Amino acid sequence: MLFDVLNRYDLKEVYINDINSELITTYKTIRDELESLTSLLSQMQADYWQADTDNRKVYYYDRRERFNALKLTESGDVELAALFVFLNRTCFNGLYRVNSKGGFNVPMGSYKKPTICDIENLRAVSAQLKRAEIVCGDYKQSRDFIDMFTFAYFDPPYRPLSDTANFTSYAQDGFGDDDQVELAQFIDEVSDKGAAIVVSNSDPKNTNESDDFFDELYCKHVISRISANRMINSAGNGRGKVNELLIATF
Ligand SMILES: C[S@@+](CC[C@H](N)C(=O)[O-])C[C@H]1O[C@@H](n2cnc3c(N)ncnc32)[C@H](O)[C@@H]1O
Numbered sequence: 001m002l003f004d005v006l007n008r009y010d011l012k013e014v015y016i017n018d019i020n021s022e023l024i025t026t027y028k029t030i031r032d033e034l035e036s037l038t039s040l041l042s043q044m045q046a047d048y049w050q051a052d053t054d055n056r057k058v059y060y061y062d063r064r065e066r067f068n069a070l071k072l073t074e075s076g077d078v079e080l081a082a083l084f085v086f087l088n089r090t091c092f093n094g095l096y097r098v099n100s101k102g103g104f105n106v107p108m109g110s111y112k113k114p115t116i117c118d119i120e121n122l123r124a125v126s127a128q129l130k131r132a133e134i135v136c137g138d139y140k141q142s143r144d145f146i147d148m149f150t151f152a153y154f155d156p157p158y159r160p161l162s163d164t165a166n167f168t169s170y171a172q173d174g175f176g177d178d179d180q181v182e183l184a185q186f187i188d189e190v191s192d193k194g195a196a197i198v199v200s201n202s203d204p205k206n207t208n209e210s211d212d213f214f215d216e217l218y219c220k221h222v223i224s225r226i227s228a229n230r231m232i233n234s235a236g237n238g239r240g241k242v243n244e245l246l247i248a249t250f
Pocket residue numbers: 017018019020023137138139140155156157158170171175
């Protein structure tokens with residue numbers, strides 16, 4: 001979404017935010033330290049491509065352990081960013097999921113020759129990110145950045161489609177219904193300033209026709225149901241073609 005917007009419009013100021021500090025470190029490293037990053041990534045790609053299945057397994061789980069160790073010490077930014085990209089390109093379905101202690105725990109995927117170092121793409125991303133203020137923290141920190149001339153897109157953790165769905169999350173603290181309500185209140189607040197806001201989320205009606213959680217929460221705004229193809233969901237009827245919500249304040 002960000003890169004699509006950046007490629008289409010000449011914006012005066014750009015701001016992106018996420019609470020996941022490894023993701024933000026990766027964005028900043030792609031922006032500021034591209035050469036060091038691609039040199040690590042091309043080495044990882046060569047190592048991975050030449051390994052047989054057993055050695056790949058050892059390599060993957062070793063890199064995953066190293067990533068989790070660096071995460072804890074909050075050090076080695078370029079190596080951490082390289083590992084973030086490596087894991088994203090080689091793990092199961094490109095999923096990012098952490099356990100209750102914050103450790104990345106996605107198993108290895110099965111790709112023959114995954115592109116780990118896509119230099120052209122990383123160069124383009126780096127150039128685009130040079131225009132962006134990249135912030136790690138709670139989304140509410142964006143409050144002062146938003147005024148009547150702002151377009152903002154919020155892509156929060158999706159509300160699980162079933163009570164038993166327990167994808168415990170992008171971040172250690174999860175994102176429950178109370179957080180969804182708080183986000184909706186924040187969106188009302190900034191949309192009252194005149195900003196144009198779009199939010200995406202899951203559609204509870206995929207699994208429970210009478211679940212009006214978001215219809216009630218965002219009743220003041222325009223709710224569209226969009227058909228999307230989704231590979232990952234712990235609820236079976238949340239996979240394949242499912243509806244998702246796009247909520248617009250304008
Ligand atoms: C559906 S994902 C969107 C990912 C992001 N749009 C991207 O493609 O990189 C939801 C994101 O919300 C982030 N998140 C969760 N709680 C947050 C909070 N309180 N403030 C900011 N970001 C948060 C997660 O770390 C996760 O990256």
